[in-house]
Amino acid sequence: MENRIRLNGWHFFLAFFKIGGFTIGGGYAMLPLVREMVVRRKGWISEERFLELLTIAQGTPGVMMVNLSTLIGLELGGLRVALLAVSGAILPSFLSILLIASVLSRFMGNPAVLAFFRGAVPAVVGIIGGVVLQLAWRHLRRPESILAALAALGLLIGLGVNPILVILAALLLIGLKLKLASGGGR
Numbered sequence: 001m002e003n004r005i006r007l008n009g010w011h012f013f014l015a016f017f018k019i020g021g022f023t024i025g026g027g028y029a030m031l032p033l034v035r036e037m038v039v040r041r042k043g044w045i046s047e048e049r050f051l052e053l054l055t056i057a058q059g060t061p062g063v064m065m066v067n068l069s070t071l072i073g074l075e076l077g078g079l080r081v082a083l084l085a086v087s088g089a090i091l092p093s094f095l096s097i098l099l100i101a102s103v104l105s106r107f108m109g110n111p112a113v114l115a116f117f118r119g120a121v122p123a124v125v126g127i128i129g130g131v132v133l134q135l136a137w138r139h140l141r142r143p144e145s146i147l148a149a150l151a152a153l154g155l156l157i158g159l160g161v162n163p164i165l166v167i168l169a170a171l172l173l174i175g176l177k178l179k180l181a182s183g184g185g186r
Helices: 009-021 027-041 047-059 064-077 079-107 111-139 143-158 163-181
Strands: none
Touching (some): 027 047, 047 064, 143 163
16 A cells, blocks of 8 residues: 555554553544544544545444454554554453453442443543544535535434445445546546
8 A cells, every 4th residue: 555654563553452451432432542543643644544444444344443443554554564453452352351251240239330330421422422523523624525414414313214324325425436536437
């Protein structure tokens, strides 16, 4: 790929491991940290490219964060970096599940544990909402983007269209746009 930069794959593994280890709430809660790392702090990819990879990751079957870390890794350093990124992203969850499964049954009735989980839910919703607003604010400045977002919202909420169909339609339109932009429509 043309945009590849020379990366230490283990550095990439550790970066995704830290993100995976300090995020509660799954893939969407990890988005602001991944975006901060690859777009703002490291400058490895542009905001626009991050949004493109995120769109592909969401439209691809499987776990969104696995898909996104794979795509970012492939973009930045090829298969080895992608595998290290995915490993870093999922290993903390795997280790946490092993630990939690071994001790949680003893503490599930504990009011403090229950209060923690009840308190974590609104925080995670707020984190996800914040990332959605940041991405929307950045991306919805062009008329075609606003129109596409309103059309998707109308299809989802107004007509009750299955989200998978809306995502597939968006991917089809993005593919068509990229083909036309590259001169493939001639």
